Amino acid sequence: MQEPLALNRLARFFMSQAGGDGGHSQKPFIAFVLGGPGSGKGTQCTKIASDFGFAHLSAGDLLRHEIASGSEKGELILDIIKEGRIVPSEITVELIRKAMEMSNARKVLIDGFPRCEENRIAFERIVGTEPDIVIFFDCPEDEMVKRLLGRNQGRVDDNIETIKKRLKVFESLNIPVVDYYSLRGKVQKVSKLFCSAHKYQNRTTSVSFH
């Protein structure tokens, strides 16, 4: 794992790595954004997208749209999300692949995916590429629980029983994905200091990630 980056350093990293338009290659610049439930992935992705011109594709939002569509697949997804389990890779990868195609963006944030090694392998096989970087929000568990219980978005999985299951799934299945990309030198960790509500609210140095 590389040294934890402060968020303003991460901002500079983004500008230098992704360039103005994601470069000239055929393939878009891809950042996977990982972290436990409630670590702040969605919040920070919204800011990164608007500050640095990334498309923000949230795997969880894509799955919730599928539920809202009333499809048969949506019913299966709802049952899985209620239990904090992971939706079959082929469903999620297909939703992400389509969303990437539709957005046609040169720089893409994929928020909350891959959730497990099987997800990662399916993405790399079906989309045919690896991420350029992986941002990992390393947030203390008690802070994540507090935030999830206060999120107030009416989500079926923001209750203490499901939160406990999601945290277990995160530790056992998602951390191995972070470890895999760490070994490949792709992980930029945002340390728990910068995930904490206190620092977050009092930090004045960052221009973009506040």
Ligand SMILES: Nc1ncnc2c1ncn2[C@@H]1O[C@H](COP(=O)(O)OP(=O)(O)O)[C@@H](O)[C@H]1O
């Ligand atoms: N740094 C922070 N300090 C305090 N609260 C935060 C912070 N980042 C996000 N939140 C709040 O915590 C909750 C979870 O954040 P969210 O971005 O949805 O996390 P994730 O997508 O990782 O589950 C939301 O209610 C959000 O407003």
Ligand SMILES: O=c1ccn([C@@H]2O[C@H](COP(=O)(O)OP(=O)(O)O)[C@@H](O)[C@H]2O)c(=O)[nH]1
């Ligand atoms: O690639 C993914 C992303 C999400 N989910 C499911 O959708 C839920 C909510 O995911 P989201 O990323 O929205 O939750 P967050 O971590 O942001 O709270 C997860 O607990 C999983 O059940 C999944 O199965 N695969």
Ligand SMILES: [Mg+2]
């Ligand atoms: Mg989220």
